[in-house]
Amino acid sequence: MSLNFAPRRLACCRRRAEKPFSTLRFNPSEEDQTWGLQILRRIRRKAEDTFWAPLDRRDQIHKMSKAGTLTGFRGVGPGLNLRVKPYALAQDQTGTLIEEGRAGSQADIGFDVKYGVTPGLTLDLTYNTDFAQVEVDQEQVNLTRFPLFFPEKRDFFVENSGTFAFGDQSERSYRTGVSLRDFTLFHSRRIGLTGRGEPIPILGGARLTGRTGGFEVGLMNLQTRSGRGLPAENFSVMRARRSVFGTSDVGAIFINREATGSDIKGHPDYNRNVGFDANLRPLPSLLFAPFLAWTDSPDADGNTLAGRMWVGWRDELWDVSALWRHVGEDFNPTVGFVRRRDIRQSYATVGLHPRPPVPGVQEVNPYIEIDYIQDLESVVVTRRRTAGFGISFLNGSGLSLDYTDRFELLREPFRVSSDATVPMGHYNFGSGSVQYRSAPGRALTGFVRVERGGFFDGTLTSLSGGLMWRPSHHLSVDLSANHNDIALPDGEFTADVFGGRVDYGFSTKVFASAFVQYNTAEDQFVTNVRFNYLYSPLSDIFLVYTERRDLDAGMTVERVLAAKVSKSIGF
8 A cells, every 4th residue: 555645845944054965966056945855654564655745656756756845945055076985805716717817815996986067967987896795696597598687786887777778678567578688788787797797807987977958868988808708898888868748758879899909900899789769658648668779790791670669558447568579680789688689579468457345455457468479580489378367465465376378489409408408399388377475564574486387398397485584673584495397308307596695784884694595507506795884974894705616516616705995085
């Protein structure tokens, strides 16, 4: 349940400039300041969100056009809006996954700078960028013939990442059939990381983000060093969006990756991408979201275009949307992520979400989905037809059921594991699943999902679940498991991932966490332990231990012990 209360305007008394205002960016030339403000109070035990300014359930809290208004600030100044954050790092690395020349004990230094160029624009500078404190990636089971998407976790790239987003962005409250895990033109994990998540040294760079002259803009340039068999590379991204007709926007993006250094003379190595997109809302419940993108590289000679048209309608009862998408066989954004190429996709869904007068029930959601994927010769290679039903309860818990009928065309054998392969051919199969998630406001919460059905020419039984225990505001324990049992004509196998995480807050300044994972497909056990002391605002001491063990070989393939100290200095 969501409740909205309080007046839309709040008058504040006259006051002198004080230090807290130095953390905010605003135009000091205006004597009377008028600011937008939204406040959310989340009461977990009652599954209740309370907003200061009224907000529709389909909108997010950062939609500032629906925010309240603060007035009455006078005589306040923002300061210089300059913050410098140097760091010092010492670490010891061993194991077969450690790049030659970087094993053993090492020390390094670097810094970040944040400067408020104008009240709406922020400049970030970084030198010798390091992410030793970042948590390791979460292990995943891949039972498809397509690559997996891993989200960005590094602070520098996560901050203001929405400015550079371009692709299959999911729309809140709409069922779109796609997400950025299917198509994103700019995926920052391509900078400073290999495809396996191994770090490549970043020399430095700059980023400018914010709003100016009615535009939302983002400019980024980063330079990496050579490493892990890859040359030094320069990455540039330029993004702009313009608000039109009040609630709509149009935008463009340009991305360039280019190998640098003397070793690539005479052999140009670059990849350039251009894209145009829009989010058009001619009616409050109607949304159009098209995009068109193009890539270029020295060896590109085929179809290098990608585009989509998505339209959705969401009102108090109906949830309807349709999508058409094209991705050329040579469309290759090397600084992005594309799950499938050489396709034309057609998707449609119709759903209802009424609120029946049933005790304890907040909303029910029956729906159907149809998803057709053809190659560029108009041959159907994937078809999914899904019928589902969901129930949301007033206490925040939920139950969902679905059944999917699938068709897959394999033009080459699909290697599912080291012991099982699906031969090429036509496959028709179906599977059903049921999932339940408990109310999130309790000390002990969790979810469980069971799936059973066909898997190409075999069967699949999948059981996944998670359990979170929060006995106090200091401690949380999170356990997860994903078990997959696959039976194929040429053999049976299991693919499992188990994880456990413990977070403990000793105080508002001292935190510790431990994260362990076991992946049976890789037969690896991963441990990540972090200690964080926030000794002054935005200034940290990190102690991080990471170990990756290959249980089959009985050896440690990666072990890293790092200590990092940073100090934030504001002006």
